[in-house]
Amino acid sequence: MRLKKIRLAGFKSFVDPTNIPFPDDMTAIVGPNGCGKSNVIDAVRWVLGESSAKNLRGDAMTDVIFNGSTARKPVSQSSVELVFENAGDRIEGEYAQYNELSIKRVVTREAISTYYLNGNKCRRRDVTDLFLGTGLGPRSYAIIEQGMISRLIESKPQDLRIFIEEAAGISKYKERRRDTENRIRHTKDNLERLTDVRDELGQQIDKLQRQAAAARRYKELKAQERTLKGQLAAIRWVKYSDLCEGLETRIEELENQLQAFVAKQRGSEKGMLEYQQQQADFKQQQDDIQQQLFKLSNEITRLEQNQLHQKMRRQQISQEIDKLAFDIGEQQAHQQADEAQLEELEMQAESLEPQTEMLEMQLEQLETELESKQQQFDDKQANWRQSQQQQQQCEQRKQLLETQLSSLNAMQQRTSQRLMELQQEQQLLQQVDSDEHFIELEEAVEQAEAKYNEMQHASEALQAQHQQLGEQQRELNNQLNEQKSQLAELNAELRSLKTLQAASQDNSFNQWLEQQQLASRPLWEILQVEPQWQSALETALQHVIASPVVAEYLRLPTNPGSQLLFEHSMTTDKPANTLASKVTSDKLPNLLTQILLAPDIEQAEQQVLQPGQSVITQNGYWRGQDWALFGSKNNQSGVLERAAKIEELENTLPKLHGDIEQLNEQLAQNEQLQQQNQSQRQQQQNAQQQAYSQLTEKRSELQVARQQQQQSQQRLDKLHQDIELTNEQLEQEQLQQEDMSEQLQEIAMQAEELAMQLPELEQQKELAENNLTLAKQQAEQIKQQQHQHALNWQTVNSQLQSRREGMQRAQKLVMQLSERHQQLQSEQQELHLPMEEQAEQMQIWLEQRAGLESQRIEVAQQLSEVEAVLADSQKGQQAINEQISQLRSQQESLRVESEGHRVRANAVLEQLPEIDMGLKQLLEDLPAEAEEGQWQKDLDKVQQSVSRLGAVNLAAVEEFEIQSERKRHLDTQHEDLTSAMETLEDAIRKIDRETRSRFKHTFTQVNEDLQMLFPKVFGGGAASLELTEDDLLETGVTIMAQPPGKKNSTIHLLSGGEKALTALSLVFAIFRLNPAPFCMLDEVDAPLDDANVMRFCKLVSEMSKSVQFIYITHNKIAMEMATHLTGVTMAEPGVSRMVAVDVEEAVALAEA
Incomplete structure (x- = not known):
């Protein structure tokens, strides 16, 4: 599996759609600082699921969207797509069958982020799960960015462990374990809730069984009550319907009177509409006239401004014509003065030519004599310099020997000093007694372990207290639920009793008493x-x-x-x-x-x-x-008993409310205790974690001390060898000192002989030098005279040229000024023509405006007359409206009375759905002798029977069956959850075993590869990985590195370059075991010198056979290593573009 290409659009500085191919195993991305190279690595991290804007060098996730430049606007979204060649069976699951794999991420300005797998929308977790165990991820060891090298080597043990886990492929096991733990936690919570529900449900079933028998008797009586209520409702409906019919007749009579007034109102409204139309027409005429006045005023104002502008322009033209006439005269005067000066300069140039030719002939004669005397001086000076050089060579040889002899003496002193220091260090190391230090460290470790165990016991005690408080919480909740259930039952019983008491009273009679104001x-x-x-x-x-x-x-x-x-x-x-x-x-x-x-x-x-x-x-x-x-x-039977019961319930309910409030207070106190317990447990956990950290630190100190003891022994052995070598070196230096002393005596004798010859040669050289100096002075005087004549002639020629050019410019300027003078005169004549026409047009417009003003006043008078007539019509219309309102008020009163009877009839009908009976059937079955009073008595008897039953749970029978079935279902769920808990715990144990096995094997293999790669990268030294504790599931990982010749005790003492090489050794050691599909490096060679860069390049070249490397660099050596160069440019400010170069093709073209 390898990265085929990256597609970017709108991501940071890559605003245009950009394809970055990676055809070879070693691709170098190059370019100047700030051109957007690191944005390529940010794009890969982002599309692999990076959710922290800080790690992408931003403040928010929307910062990855192109925010505009000096020449471009911001874009609305950003997208990055990675295309992989899916080979080697690195991807498992449903996507293993695809030859090409595409992962895409899109984010909008609204911070809506969307992921796609092969074009299908997916979750972020789907992307991260796809690469679990492959070494790829937003923060994996496959992507090493700027600054990550130092953070990697100085990271905490738990952070360093993550890289080993990813290399071991157990990140997916950890994810599964985390999901399993969440399921176990949820399952435990469900079991606790299920147990509480089952206990509470058992109590409810016992109560429901007792209530079911009473409910059956209650249903029989309610059936009789329903029949009687239906028949009684039918009797009342007939009565209220008859009353409604009488009132409807009266309402129709009032409606006829109302229609007569409405017809009169409509006739009045018709006349008002005509006046309103006239009013609208006059207003429209008034608006049209006003609009014409406005337009005409604008034209008059525009014409006045135009006249003012023409007047000002004529003044400007007159002033400019006067100024042009003055400038033309002045230029012609300057031109005449320049012609006179030109004639005088031509005469001066003709007089300087003969003097210049005579000085050139004298200079040629002096130069010939000067060459002869220069040759004589050179010969004398060469003889003198040769003797002097020989003397200097002897002196230099003498000084060199003296220096070497002095250096040899100093070396002997240093060697003696070095020998003394080595002997002192040997004695010091032999005198050091490390056993006492080891005992102190072991005691400190034992104390830290005791403190940690004490903290652990305290945590267990707090956990037990937490469970006890939880049980108390559940017990209080059960009591509170029981009290609330009892409160609900008593409230229901109280409402039922009050309803029966209210039914025993005659509501219509009570209304009559209220109307008579009788208390x-x-x-x-x-x-x-x-x-x-x-x-x-x-x-x-x-x-x-x-x-x-x-x-x-x-x-x-x-x-x-x-x-x-x-x-x-x-x-x-x-x-x-x-x-x-x-x-x-x-x-x-x-x-x-x-x-x-x-x-x-x-x-x-x-x-x-x-x-x-x-x-x-x-x-x-x-x-x-x-x-x-x-x-x-x-229906009055039991009324006193019910009244006594109501009084008893009203006295009982406040006490029950007090009990519930007390339980709520106890619950609040228990919750407060739980919060305190939670705080104490959190503090205890922090203290326990601190104790554990101290224990780990003491163990590390003990381990370091043992390593230092081992290093001290190695140092003693090395000191013994160094002392022997130093003694041998000291003997050789003494022999060299004797040879140099003999050579120094011979050189001193040669130097004395040469010193005696030098004075005579120096006198001959000085005589020849005086003759040469005299000749040079004579030649220099002639040269100065010749130079002065040449300068004078050149000055005259320059002035001649300048005068001629000035005269040409003056002539051209006079012509331009004359042309401008003629143009202004023509424009001045043209401006006099339209003034008369504008005056005539102004008079016409003023007359039109006066006429429009007269029309506007006339229309305003007509509008006032129409508005007065309209006001009188509105007063008559208002009187008709008042009469209509009175009739409608009377009609509405009758309607309200009729509606009251209809509401009562409808209220009777609304009772019928409650008893599930139809009015038509009730009227057909109703006996002819049916009377409301008798039917009410029969209904009261049945209701008294119902009341004697007390509060009845009507749904008890059905609820009993439902709750029983629910109890059986919950029992089955309890068994299933218990079985699922055991299955999940078995899965956790299995995952832990697999994690320990894989982590141990990977740690051992990576450690071996690191121990092999580190000396290869550094040219010596040693490095290793170590575990911080024995538990392979929780242990952290630390790294120890000692470059050649250094015995540092911690990794933090290394230089920046050494840390970088150490981190690269660790990363490449991980890649040897579990190579990711590709490795991206961002200027990791920056802190390295050329020698270390060569080692780094050699190691990358070797590993590129199994890993695809994509790296950003400024180093020429690293660029030469790449088989494909991809350049990033920023020709347009703020916009990055790609330039790709195939190095092998470029070399082939160069050689051809």
């Missing part, structure tokens, strides 16, 4: 009775128990249509052994004082009654002298 309340609210006698009291007062009680008797204007009690007529007497004695309220009906009490029916039958007296039992058996009532039930 009242039902009798059952006033009476308070002992609980065991409630049934007896309801039986005795069954016909008046729900009747309203008013303060005193009033003469009522209308018939109320129902019973009404008066409070002032009630008694406060409570005779013993009467039903009145069981009533605890102050006032009570007189009837109760005549009702005796009996414990049972037998004693009631035996009771002797006086006229007007009766007897009653607790269960409601009521007997008089000639009659008996066996606990008759109606």
